[in-house]
Amino acid sequence: MDKLRQHIEDITALSDEEYAYIKTFFTAKKVRKGQYLLSEGDDARYEYLVLSGIYKVFYIDEQGREFILQFAKENWWMSDYEAFFREKKATVFIECIDAGEVLVNTLQTREKLATEFHKMEHFYRAKLTNGYIALQQRIKLLLSSTPQERYETFSKMYPDLGQRLPKKIIAEYLGVSRETLSRLYSR
Amino acid sequence: MDKLRQHIEDITALSDEEYAYIKTFFTAKKVRKGQYLLSEGDDARYEYLVLSGIYKVFYIDEQGREFILQFAKENWWMSDYEAFFREKKATVFIECIDAGEVLVNTLQTREKLATEFHKMEHFYRAKLTNGYIALQQRIKLLLSSTPQERYETFSKMYPDLGQRLPKKIIAEYLGVSRETLSRLYSR
DNA sequence: CAACTGCTGTGATCCGGATCACTATTTTTT
């Protein structure tokens, strides 16, 4: 069973020929724990589909504080999408938290696939729709909720990540200090 | 000159026949100041393309505080996209701040257009891409910046809205109290 | 034009969470 095919067919059916062709544009890459797939200042030439492992997409502000934009696990896409689509330099880092494997694609082949196959255009639109909704929900959470509520929502959305990730890292995702998060547990 | 056509053709060219057909799915609607296009609890059956006027998309939390998710002016789309795409009840309000006109569309015809025309699928994907990037930027701003920086970024991004909107409303967008924003001006 | 309603500025107080500092524990490295 092929994860990429399964992933695309969750949205739209493919013939064997179509899939065989599409597949040629993706290359697999093994990633070690601690490895960076992207660093600030790089050209964001690639986007990644996670096959296994855990990754974080984060940035560092002027004061050196770290903020996590996104976690990624199996079947999630990741890149610095602003830089990727607009062909600018990356402003974020992508680091592997837990070793695994990813599929790599470029903007050129992404657009080529979308142009050649209405199906793939549709697939990418569906993925973007989900992403858009997820970001909107996160904005709501950041605007109006307490650290408590943020943590609860996070735990509900990603029960597995809540277990597997150090709390320090969860705090960076929630936009809360490590200490505050720790005190949330004790209470 | 037709605004809808211009708006779509910014992304992808259309023949006269194509446009004539597409056009039939949109209906124009005049909106008065203070009028609501959507309220919490409604079915989010429509999405709107703004032809003129200014609108705000906002929600109200349990404590009755108001938070603005999005402003919209000419050529911007708006809806409760989570509810619209997933066919759930709306959790947000859309209110007209400055009278104008909008084009109305439904999920069914949106999907119909995307299915019938690869071009339109592409158009919607392009719009979602922009939207995704904008939301990502906003998340960064909410995670790591001070009220000061938020205000400056907002003013740079929407110099016109900064002028036309009451400061109270800008504060609700920035996630900052009215008083804090006011003090930012005096300093 | 008088009365009401919404907007803005400014002071005073309060509080949640950041920051700092240190210790204990676990994990990784060598």
Place this chain on the structure above:
DNA sequence: AAAAAATAGTGATCCGGATCACAGCAGTTG
């Protein structure tokens, strides 16, 4: 197995911004 590094808990302090309260000013609206 020892040393080093990352992680986690917890207390003490501090501070930015929220909240509360009020006053001056448009700007509608009857």
